[in-house]
Structures are given as C-alpha cells and as structure tokens.
Amino acid sequence: MSVTLSGYKKPNTEGSFVHYKSQYDNFIGGEWVAPADGEYFDNPSPVDGKVFTRVPRSKKKDIDLAVQKAHEAKEKWGNTPVAKRSKILLKMAERIEQNRQMLALSETWDNGKPIRESMAADIPLAADHFRYFAGVIRGEESGVSEIDPNTVSMHIKEPIGVVGQIIPWNFPLLMAVWKMAPALAAGNCVVLKPAEQTPVTVLLFAELVQDLLPPGTLNIVNGFGPEAGQALATHPDIGKIAFTGETTTGRLIMQFASENIKPVTLELGGKSPNVFTESVMAKDDSFLEKAVEGFTMFALNQGEVCTCPSRALIQESIYDEFMERALKRVEKIRMGDPLDPQTMIGAQASRDQYAKIMSYLDIGKQEKAKVLAGGEAYHNEQYPDGFYIQPTVFEGNNKMRIFQEEIFGPVVSVTRFKDEKELLEIANDTLYGLGAGLWTRDVHQAYSIARKIEAGRVWVNCYHQYPAHAAFGGYKQSGIGRETHKMMLDHYQQTKNLLISYDQTPTGLF
Amino acid sequence: MEQVPRVLVTEKAKRVIDQLRDQHGELMFHQSGGCCDGSSPMCFKKGQFRIGMSDVLLGEIHGCEFYMSSSQFQYWKHTQLTVDITEGRGASFSLEIPLGIRFLIRSRPFTQEEIGNLTPVMEGVQGMK
Known part of the structure; x- marks a missing residue:
C-alpha cells in the first residue's frame, strides 16, 4: 500500500x-x-495549511499529574537492571524501524519536511539513537580508587x-529521542512537552511503545509554552530541565531553574559559517562536487536546522568560479x-x-544585499495554502542582519575572505557557536583552522551529519551542555561518592 | 528636532497588547535570538523575565518596555524595529501564543540623517521603572 508513483x-486518505x-x-x-480543563487546540499541516487533528491544551494541573506519575515510577525504573533498560530501548528502536514509513509520513505532514528527508534522516537516526544509548549504558563503569590502604573511594552514577x-x-521526533533516549537509559523518568507546531508524531510513537515501558516512565504532555511549558520549567519536583529553542526562553528557563537550583541544558541555535578555502577549486573532481553540494546544505530541512550553514565564507581567489557552480546547484x-x-525541500x-x-528576505534587500538566487516565496500549485519559500542566496557582508541572525529558513548569506586571518575574523564574528563547516584539501588547514573556529561542532569536508556518538552542542550563546554521545549520560546522572574506611582505629580527634 | 524611535508598534499589535494586558496586567518585551522561534519578540508579564546588566532598553511600545541583550543590539542597532502581528502557531513562552498569533519584527535600516538623532538606549537595569 501507500507509495504511489507520484x-x-x-494521511487520512484511503491506503x-x-x-x-x-x-x-x-x-x-x-x-x-x-x-484537566478539557481544552484542545487545532493542529494544521504546513503542507496544505489545513487542520488535521487536535491535541490537548494542557496547563499546570496536567503537568503536575505527569510529574506525579513520573515520581511514582522513578524508583522502579531507576532500579531496573541496565541490561533490561537497554533491552527495552532496543525494542523501541525496532518498533520505530518496523513503522518507519508511517512515522516518516506523519513527520512530513506535521512539520512540512520532504518525505525523502524524514525517511533518510529523522526516522533512522531516531532508531539508531535508542540503539546507541542501549549500548553505551551497558558499558558504563564508574571509578574506584584507594585513597590509602584503609580508605576506598567509590563513584556510583545514579539517575x-x-x-x-x-x-x-x-x-x-528525532529531537524528542535525542533527549529521551539518554534520560531513559540513565534510569530517569521523563516529562516531555513537544512543540506546539509539531505535537503529533511523538504521540504516534508513544502508541507504538507504550507496552514496552513501565507506566509513568515516559509522559508526554502537549500544550502552549506559557501554559504547559512554563509549568514544566518551573516545577519544583523536576530534577533537571532540558530545552532546545532560542535565547530569551533559554534565559527564562535558567531564571526559573535558579529558583529551585536545578541543572539545565540548553541548545539555542547558531549562525553557522560554512567556509570554502581556495584549495577546494584546485581540481575539478568528485571532492569539488562534494564541496558544492556542501554549500547547498543550507536548504536542508528548509533551513530549519540549528546548525544550518547560513553563512557561506568563500575565499576571494575562487569566489567567482565557485559561486558559478554553487548557484547552478542551487537551481x-x-x-x-x-x-x-x-522533492528536496518542503514547507516551512x-x-x-x-x-x-x-x-x-525584506531586510536583506533593504540592506542592499544582492539576491543571487530566490528571494521570494514559492507558489506551490498543489498546496496554495502551504508555507513555501524559494532557496535564497544573498551576497553581502557580515555586518548585515541576515548574516547575524538565525533566519531558520532556506537562506544563505555569502561573503568573501582574503586569507586565514580574515576567515577567522568573519567566522567568529557572531554571537553563536553551534556548528561550522570547513572545506579544504590542505591537511594543516583542516586541523588548525577547525580548532580556531569557535563552535561546538566543526564539520571538516562534510556537513549536516549527526551520528549518535559525536557530541553536539554550542559555544558562546548557543547554549550549555552537549547532546548525543555517551557524555550526554552525565547530564542525566548524579554522582554518588561512597568514601569507605576499613580502618578499625579511632582517628583520635575527640 | 524630535528623536527617532528605535522601536515602533503597528495598530494590529497594539490591539493584541491591550487584549493581553487585560488578561495578565502590565507587560514587557524581550527580543530573542537564536534558533526555532528566535529572532522574534517575546511578550511577558512585566518583571517575569529578569532584565540584567547584559540588556538594553530600546524604548517603549504602547506602554511596554522593549529590551534586547546588548550583545545582540550591537548587530541590530542600525535598524528600526516595528512590532507587528502575524497569524501562526509559534512556540516559546510568549503570552500571545495561545491566541494562535505571534508577534513579529519588521525592520528597516535607519537613514544617515536619522542615525545622528536616535533615541538613546539605556542599560537594562537602569532602564527599569
């Protein structure tokens, strides 16, 4: 069923x-x-602008209930042997894979992204993420040290x-899994609030895995930020809050957390430079093709990626030749x-x-950035009420607003640099430091320049890859903490130190 | 000569501010940056978001103070901002979200003449009333 030639x-049609x-x-x-209040809100699809289902407009009472149920479940889940927790995560991965077309289609319908991407990235990465954390939690060990012949220090990780x-x-779904997989692996119970715009796929996922997890281990509460999100972030019985979003809400969450002295992890976006050095053009080969494709990565997921390579920095000596190829690829x-x-890019x-x-797009033009491609909305004849924008390439300078703000659309702002010094000045002249790309055939540059770019993730000769065991997170105003990689477990654990004396003699102090 | 304001508000946005003020009391704005719903102005109950030394007060719109972090302001200061309203389902903790609408910034660069005559900004904590 279901995959036609076109x-x-x-969703909601036969087959x-x-x-x-x-x-x-x-x-x-x-x-x-x-x-509790019996209220629901409409959920439209950005593909056609039409409402396709309704989800709860939850408030404090609903969050309170979810936190209470999570607390009731936490002892049992925290004491479940890691082998068993791991096995449950593996089964969750399996369920995702068995239902990948259903989940991918739902993700496309709820978010607007093309099915090519949800099938190739969102859903398989979500399954792999569960498998990764099912694996690393089995291998986790803590340290024991002998302080002196009669004193032993033991570190035990606790959820x-x-x-x-x-x-x-x-x-x-993938961002929900990035957060829930390490939390569950480490033995925590989770209260998760999806975004208002995309509340549904994670509910379909919960339907698929609800028989696997003990009740209360995973709780999903939909609602609006000022009502449900805030109730969760301010809840005194939450041991930690993790947030992905923007800086003002990030600060607000830290302010709330300071009231209860709770840890936070924040991922707040970026304005990632994608740097093309002159050696890229040294040969007309497959690597050059790869680099040109790397430029075009700004359009992936309609540019709605925290690490969208939304600034392209191109060495002056290759600028014209490289841009000619790049614009052809954008076309x-x-x-x-x-x-x-x-379809390669979908709806916002x-x-x-x-x-x-x-x-x-308006302020870019007003600031006299030159439009090299796109610059307008895209009229999708099939879906006249959907939200489509043409892939857009601006040429300008790094002081323009389009070079400094995360547009979160399929928009790249391109500028030139003379040498390595200017490359770094421009790359680091930003409030953020989440991602960066560096394209070069020079091995010395590949290391030394990458080390000097102030960002948590520098892709060298690649872009937009998100394997589970590479740490992801920001420098500067891009946030606090890391996601993915086993180091993420530390963000969901306490360290218990047992300091044990085997000495039978009093210390003699009193 | 009258000073040029750094931040303006449309009539449509004023009506939403009135509606939210009836519901929540006095309000404030803080301009966000970063991903997802970043680059959008956030509307809170006055005092709910703690303004710090790292913020600047750009002015007042329809009786609400409008702040931005001073680091972000360095990149925005050559443009005049207008707070408008659009339909849509935004995320974040901004108070208008449940109404199914979102505050939105429209911008224009100041002219050379205007740049010499802009409303001065105040450091956040000093700016607070």
Whole structure:
C-alpha cells in the first residue's frame, strides 16, 4: 500500500500509512489522559495549511499529574537492571524501524519536511539513537580508587529521577529521542512537552511503545509554552530541565531553574559559517562536487536546522568560479509536493515562521544585499495554502542582519575572505557557536583552522551529519551542555561518592 | 528636532497588547535570538523575565518596555524595529501564543540623517521603572 508513483498518499486518505484520530490526549502514567480543563487546540499541516487533528491544551494541573506519575515510577525504573533498560530501548528502536514509513509520513505532514528527508534522516537516526544509548549504558563503569590502604573511594552514577524536556519543532521526533533516549537509559523518568507546531508524531510513537515501558516512565504532555511549558520549567519536583529553542526562553528557563537550583541544558541555535578555502577549486573532481553540494546544505530541512550553514565564507581567489557552480546547484533544488520522494525541500513549519523568513528576505534587500538566487516565496500549485519559500542566496557582508541572525529558513548569506586571518575574523564574528563547516584539501588547514573556529561542532569536508556518538552542542550563546554521545549520560546522572574506611582505629580527634 | 524611535508598534499589535494586558496586567518585551522561534519578540508579564546588566532598553511600545541583550543590539542597532502581528502557531513562552498569533519584527535600516538623532538606549537595569 501507500507509495504511489507520484509519492506517498496523504494521511487520512484511503491506503495511506497514516490515519490520524480526530483528537489526541496526553500520555501520562502509561495511559491516555484527557487534559484537566478539557481544552484542545487545532493542529494544521504546513503542507496544505489545513487542520488535521487536535491535541490537548494542557496547563499546570496536567503537568503536575505527569510529574506525579513520573515520581511514582522513578524508583522502579531507576532500579531496573541496565541490561533490561537497554533491552527495552532496543525494542523501541525496532518498533520505530518496523513503522518507519508511517512515522516518516506523519513527520512530513506535521512539520512540512520532504518525505525523502524524514525517511533518510529523522526516522533512522531516531532508531539508531535508542540503539546507541542501549549500548553505551551497558558499558558504563564508574571509578574506584584507594585513597590509602584503609580508605576506598567509590563513584556510583545514579539517575537524577524525574526530568523535564522541552522539544523543538524542526526534527520533532528525532529531537524528542535525542533527549529521551539518554534520560531513559540513565534510569530517569521523563516529562516531555513537544512543540506546539509539531505535537503529533511523538504521540504516534508513544502508541507504538507504550507496552514496552513501565507506566509513568515516559509522559508526554502537549500544550502552549506559557501554559504547559512554563509549568514544566518551573516545577519544583523536576530534577533537571532540558530545552532546545532560542535565547530569551533559554534565559527564562535558567531564571526559573535558579529558583529551585536545578541543572539545565540548553541548545539555542547558531549562525553557522560554512567556509570554502581556495584549495577546494584546485581540481575539478568528485571532492569539488562534494564541496558544492556542501554549500547547498543550507536548504536542508528548509533551513530549519540549528546548525544550518547560513553563512557561506568563500575565499576571494575562487569566489567567482565557485559561486558559478554553487548557484547552478542551487537551481537544481527541487521543490514541490513534500510527499513526493523526489522533492528536496518542503514547507516551512508554520505560518509565523514563514512570515518571519519573509521579513528577513525584506531586510536583506533593504540592506542592499544582492539576491543571487530566490528571494521570494514559492507558489506551490498543489498546496496554495502551504508555507513555501524559494532557496535564497544573498551576497553581502557580515555586518548585515541576515548574516547575524538565525533566519531558520532556506537562506544563505555569502561573503568573501582574503586569507586565514580574515576567515577567522568573519567566522567568529557572531554571537553563536553551534556548528561550522570547513572545506579544504590542505591537511594543516583542516586541523588548525577547525580548532580556531569557535563552535561546538566543526564539520571538516562534510556537513549536516549527526551520528549518535559525536557530541553536539554550542559555544558562546548557543547554549550549555552537549547532546548525543555517551557524555550526554552525565547530564542525566548524579554522582554518588561512597568514601569507605576499613580502618578499625579511632582517628583520635575527640 | 524630535528623536527617532528605535522601536515602533503597528495598530494590529497594539490591539493584541491591550487584549493581553487585560488578561495578565502590565507587560514587557524581550527580543530573542537564536534558533526555532528566535529572532522574534517575546511578550511577558512585566518583571517575569529578569532584565540584567547584559540588556538594553530600546524604548517603549504602547506602554511596554522593549529590551534586547546588548550583545545582540550591537548587530541590530542600525535598524528600526516595528512590532507587528502575524497569524501562526509559534512556540516559546510568549503570552500571545495561545491566541494562535505571534508577534513579529519588521525592520528597516535607519537613514544617515536619522542615525545622528536616535533615541538613546539605556542599560537594562537602569532602564527599569
């Protein structure tokens, strides 16, 4: 069923992989629970702008219930042997894989991204993430040291208990899994609030795995930021809060956390430079093709990626020749029906996001940046009410607003640099430091320049790869802490030190 | 000569501010940066977001103070901001989210003449009333 010549069948049509309910509830304590106030909100698809289901408009009472259920479950889950926790995570990965087309189609419908991407990235990476944390938790060991012949120090990792997680809307299921997999592996119970724009796929996922997890281990509560998100972030019984989003809310979450002295991890985005040095053009070969494709990565996921390579820095000596090739590649970006596996970029995730990107196209032009490609909305004949924008290339300088702000759209701002000194000046002249790309054939540059770029992730001769065992996180205003990689377990654990004396003699102090 | 304001507000946005003020009391704005819903102005109950030495007060819109972090302001200061409203389902803790609308910034660069005559900004904590 379901994959036609023209692509996937629309959800809620005959033969489609996805049939949504008309309304969903919260997943709390292993059950589907209606919001206390009985209110729901409409969830439209950015693909066609039409409402396809409703989700709970939860408030403090619902968050309180979820936190309570998580606390009731935490002792049992925390004491579940790691081998068993690991096995459950492996089964969750399996369920994702068995249902990958259904989850991928839902992700495309809820978020707007092309099915090609949700099938190739979101869903397989989510499954792999569970497998990775199922693996590393088995291998985790703590340290024991002998302080003196009669004194032993032992470190034991303990789960925090109950953690709150607020998820962004750009990779809705994958970002939920990035946060829940390490938390669950480490023995925590989770209260998770999906983004308002993309609340649904994670609920379909919960339906798939609800028989695997003990009730209360994973709780999902939908709602609006000022009502449900804030209730979660300020909850005194949450041991930790993790957030992906923007700087003002990041600061607000830290302010709330300071009231209860709770740890936070924050991922707040970036304005990532993608640097092309002159050696890239030294040969006309497959590597050059790869670099040109690397330039075009700004359009991946409609630019709605925290590490979107939204500034391209190109060495002056190769600028014209490189840009000629790059623009030809941009021309080949195929827009259209997000359900068609040939489509490369889909719809922006929401109407306000679309309006914001349009406002940046406007200020870019007003600041006299030159439009080299796109610069306008895209009229999708099939979906006239969807939110589509043409891949856009601006040429300008790093002081322009389009070079300094995360537009979160398929927009790249291009500028030139003379030498390594200027390269670093421009690359690091930003408030953020999440990602960066560096393209070079010079091995010395590949290391030394990459080390000097102030960013948590520097892709060298590649871009937009997100394997589970490479740490991801920001320098500067891009946030605090890391995601992915086993070091993530530390963000979800306490360290218990047992300092044990085997000496039978009193110390003689009193 | 009258000083040129750094931040303005549309009539549509004023009506939303009135509506939110009726519901929540006095309000404030803080301009966000970064990913997802970044680059959007956030509306909070006055005092809910703690302004620090790292913020600047750009001015007042319809009775609400409008702040931005001073580091971000360094990159924004050559543009005049207008707070507008768009339909849409934003995330974040901004108070208008449940209404299914979102505050949005429209911008324009100041002219050379205006740049010499802009409203001065105040450091956040000093700017607080």
